[in-house]
Amino acid sequence: MTANLSETLTLLLIEDDDGDAFLVEELLNQAVAPPKIFRARSLQEAKAQLSPKIQCVLVDLSLPDANRLEALEEVLAIAPHAAVLVLTGLRDVHVGVTAVQAGAQDYLVKQDVDARLLARSIRYSMERKRADLAQLKLVQAELITAENARLESALLPGPLLGSADIEHMTRYLPGSGGTLAGDFFDTVQTPDGAVHLVIGDVCGHGPDEAALGVALRIAWRTLVLAGQTSDTLLRTLDTLLRAERKAPEIFTTLCTATISPDLRRARMLVVGHPPPVLLRGGVVALPDGTPSGPPLGIFADVEWSEIDVPLGDDWSMMLYTDGLIEAAVGEPDGLLGVDGLVNLVREHGTIDLDRLITHVGTLSDDLAVVLVRRRKA
Incomplete structure (x- = not known):
């Protein structure tokens, strides 16, 4: 046999x-x-x-x-x-x-x-x-999933928001690789009634970048609660980034917005990051002025300038990472881009996150979005 x-x-x-x-x-x-x-x-x-x-x-x-x-x-x-x-x-x-x-x-x-x-x-x-x-x-996949969930909860926390006059929504989707990247966001309302928002992106993908994003987000929240804003806050984050990053070429882009207690104006910092989209009285607009300055971690002794933006009584503001505008859309190799994003919002007449994200195609990078709008009386 x-x-x-x-x-x-x-x-x-x-x-x-x-x-x-x-x-x-x-x-x-x-x-x-x-x-x-x-x-x-x-x-x-x-x-x-x-x-x-x-x-x-x-x-x-x-x-x-x-x-x-x-x-x-x-x-x-x-x-x-x-x-x-x-x-x-x-x-x-x-x-x-x-x-x-x-x-x-x-x-x-x-x-x-x-x-x-x-x-x-x-x-x-x-x-x-x-x-x-x-x-x-x-087992390895389960461990990675659990670690990603832990990092994601630290990268994407719940807002510290006490005002009933603000509607707040977020979305996060991993890129096509499925690996958690360094996208992070946060929202904090301070005792004076001002609403502070941040969205950021550490260049690269993987646990080191995600962990660095966690550190920057927690530092941002701590500094805001301690009363630090604008250029002083960015200088501190820049120092932290340089101390914690694994390689000197690692940098971070971010965008912050501080909405005044009366909810009628905002001060923004656009730090090497895609500019927010603002729906103001039915008119889609990007914040006036040039970007505030380069990303964190690139140049020493940088001064970042704030952009003052009037909001009025009826407005919606969307902050996002570049995974949204770099998403594939339309013909092969076509990207949405900032102009495409603005046109979509204009066509929809409102900022509907689910509809917006459904419209885009394959994500090459993580996508994080924060939407805040003033509730109508």
Whole structure:
């Protein structure tokens, strides 16, 4: 009866006894698709042959240069993606059980091996290894998801807003890569009734950038609650960014708005960031004036200038990150852009976040949006 190894495998047999090695090779050659077999007589020889092309390792634990489980530990460390099948003698059955507990996929007693049993054990070891790797990937994905959720809650907090005259909405969508980036936003109303908003974007993607975004957001909230605003606030954030970033080329763009207690005016800082969109009495407009200055973390001794914007009695203001205007839309390689965004708001006659986001296509970057509007009396 021939063994049934249905796929051609690449195996490494680590066995110092020539007779035992010959027996195993003969049994493997009876398979429907005989595997490609490499042979090592010691752990040292095996180390030179273990590579990603090896799919399964058959290892004798009685090697001249390794003490029992030492060989297994070395194999598992060097070839973590290979299935490992341990070969033992009659007197070492308990060692085989221990080996499986230590990470091997299966064990065989040499004296009991035939072609059918060997083929079946190899198939079992391969499938169990696939299952182990799939489970590991699942656990890693769950950990990443949990970490992203934790970072997202820190990047995108609930507003500290006590006024019933302000309507506040936010949206956040990760980019096509699914990796959390450094987009952050926050809203705080201070005791004098002024409403402060920030939206920012740390360049790059990944946990380091996200963590830096968390630090900047928390620092912004702390400074605002402590009464710091405008140029002093930005200088402090710039100092923090330079101290905390992992590389000197990391910079941060942001946009802030401070709405006066009577909700009729706003002071804005546009720091290397896309300008807000303002719907004011039915008229779509970008804030008057030039950008306030370059992003944080690029130039030393920068002074940022505020932009004074009249709001009136009926207004909506949207702050966003560049993931929105860099979203694919229309023809291939077409981007929404600031003008496209303004035209959409003008066509809709209002700023409807869900409708707006539905209109854009594939996101190449994270998208964060904050919308505030004055409630009508």
